[in-house]
Amino acid sequence: MKTLLNRCGIDLSGVQLDQLWVYHRLLRRHDAELNLTRIRNFENMVIKLYADSMLPALKTHLPSPLMDLGSGPGMPGIPLKIFRPDLSILLAESRQQRVQFLKTVLNALHLPGLEVIERGIAPDYDRPVAGVITRAVEPIADTLTRVAGCVKKDGVIIFMKGPRCDQEIEQATRDFSGDYDLIEDTPYQIPHTPNQRRLVCYRRRAAAVQIETEAQPVTYHRIRAIESESNPIFKDLKKMLGGRGVKKLGKTLVCGRRLVAEVMAQSPERCLAWISSGDRHGPPADAPQHLEWLQLSAPLFRELDQFGTHAPMVLYDFPTIKSWAADRSALGCSLLIPFQDPENVGAVIRSATAFAVERIILLAESANPFHPKAIRASAGTVFSATLYQGPAMEKLPDDLPVVALAASGKPLPDIVFPDSFCLMAGMEGPGLPQRWQQQAISIPMSGNVESLNAAVATSIALYEWRRHPKRSG
Template sequence: MNNNSFQKKPESKAPGPKDMDRILQSCGIALSPDRIDLLWQYHNRLRQANPELNLTRIHRFENMVIKLYADSILPGELTALPSPLLDLGTGPGMPGIPLKIAFPDTEIVLAETRQNRVVFLEQTISSLGLSGIRVYGHAVTPSFEQMFAGVITRAVEHMDKTLHRIQGCVKTGGLVIFMKGPGCADEIAAAQQAFSYSFELRQDKAYSIGNTPNQRRLVIFERTDAPPARRRQQAAEKHRIRDIQSAQNTTYKDLKKLLTAKGMKKQNQALVSGAKQITDIIAQCSGKCLAWISGSENQPPPENLASRAAWYRLAPELFDTLDVLGTRSPLLLVEIPVIIPWHPGAGLPPGCTVLVPFQDPENVGAVIRSAVAFGAENIVLLAEAAHPFHPRAIRASGGVVMHANLMQGPPIGELPTDLPVVALSMSGTPVFEFAFPQSFALLPGMEGPGLPRGLKKNAVSIPMSPKVESLNAAAAAAIALYTWSQTRRI
């Protein structure tokens, strides 16, 4: 047998700094030789420590350069990095260490809680001789108040949770930079809704890592309000502060009663949930704001809250009880008007009066919003209706309930049969063919029971596909109100 037929295959050459440089350049990243050398040293330390510390699950050289180092550096190519910059959840040092290597003038703090990784990071910084970078080996919570010009994170935590976590350490005008995958639209929307009063979306850029199929998204929020430490100081000078730690506290008991219709009616007060609703109410109804309610001293009131409003700082478990919508954002205690009674015998004013029988607070809020939007000036809450200032009703109304003309009516069963009622019923005249009277009351059915038989004689229906059994009552009312509003313009 010819021994030459068993020639040994040449060994593949181990990758080196030049290979790293070539891959980075293919991703649009050009580093000087000394920076490549530092990144190569970091790569070697990462490879050596990985079997023991499980720092990364990416092992193939090219993938490490693309998915770890290039991915970490690209945000600095796409936007000006703020300094000092907090790398939240840095893990083995990414994106912080590659960013420090590529942008040496940026001051960086690596935040990591796992102590074996803290040791690795500190030893790596020392070994590479990096300056202007250090490790913070503790959890970052809202009470962490060292000031930073920016925060960057490639962690998997949702954006709204991160904004909550870092609200104590980002200065006014500071940036929060999220390194995300392409499918994060829902996260962005949730963050905007939860923090509309303190962070604004400044950039949302989709990009790929070089010519690879790896799709990324750079999302940047800017802080628009003052950080809690500054706002706490301002609030302490402006508002009366009351710390509440016990469920037996008289003020807390009164607040808890506002979770019921009876309590709201007795006190003429209500709790508002949701950052946007609260922001709008403070701006438009400052005279009705009685107190800012937070679960932490790190959630002080905004600057435009009137000084007459108190600041109630509740123990977290007490706050959670009041936060029935689970927003985790502060609540607002507001004064609500006394709802005047309405008597059917007094007749109806010109136009549309909406009769509200809904027992679901969200339906109540939704139909109030539609009524105001389409020009129905009078809204009568029947005895069966949920309280219009229930937190869910306020949220569904978009805060419109604060401006609506509300009246309190009788039970649906006591409405006189000669009242000019236009009822919503599946057996009625199609709404687009109906001639609305000059003066009438629009009556949707209750959820479940529907309408009393005697009130169905003058009814309209919403034509729809037979594939759908019925519409949500508040949605049906909105369609009817819109249709009526269009007839007024003819």
């Protein structure tokens, strides 16, 4: 350990090495149970965890008292305290299992001036500190808002970031130009590794101001902190990233601020849980009382955040789709969807809703319309569309008035749509079954491409039908 730290320019005394070794052994002992770190190779732990935590002390002035925001298993705070025993450091952590681990470390090390703050830090936290340091992945602007109530005038907020944070810096500098000054932006590299780092520091201009937080009114929600991949709730949430899991569990994940707000407003009774990264961004004040608040560790939340929204999600209990009766007398257009790509399903449901199609029938081949990708592609229209569950394509009645889409069909401009018909495109890849080829229509296009995307082609046909609703003879 001493050799590895020396390679990084860090020289610890024998006492300090003993203290770091105690911390290291405790981290290894409790990691399997608490999922404290994903770095488990000894050399990587020393360099990427301990040395990385201490390097800011060599790069910039560290004020005291200094808060380690979102300390997790104690980094950078504990290695920093060992390296710089003159600093008073507060380890701010809200997840109870990690709080208990931090207390275990503190009891073992007996370091004066090292304390655990057992809560999430929000603008209402008003214990004054001279500085904040954080390795968290939260955007810089969000952290500057979070510490508004505790950082003293001329206090410093130190961000240990990766090399690509220019957009975060630009936004924070723009949004907080009257409150904070960007005073340092120092790129560096962990010695003898390819790991690039960036130390970004802001100085507080004004005195701290206590601000009420959005999360305070919703403390009545049951909270579950989830930190392990083996947690059964998290396992189910991961299954909902795929169509098979959505179908089996009858639930889905709604992602994106606008879509989450819409389902919370339109169907609060179907919203089962609010899912966030840690304890920040809690449920809104008007959220239903039955809603659970699932606080995931940052790595687990990133696994679910497949669209990169960085915003809370909602666990949604979607309704059972009613069966289609294949009523041949129904007037207008009924849309038959066989698409296996959930994004195509969502996109065509959005188009069908826009063109006022009354019956949207999902054939057995279709991807689940409540797949997270389908929900996003539908822009939320899947929640209000009239959906039916139909049979497989091969089991559709022969006398069903189907207008099918195929490259070999009659040109769309020459078609007179019936008063009552079912519009159907072929599946991606296999295309259209032979028995529907004779009734097929096609969309004229240049010879530069072989075919259109199935959802796009269907949308064009729906637009043409809506343009001439009374063309039938």
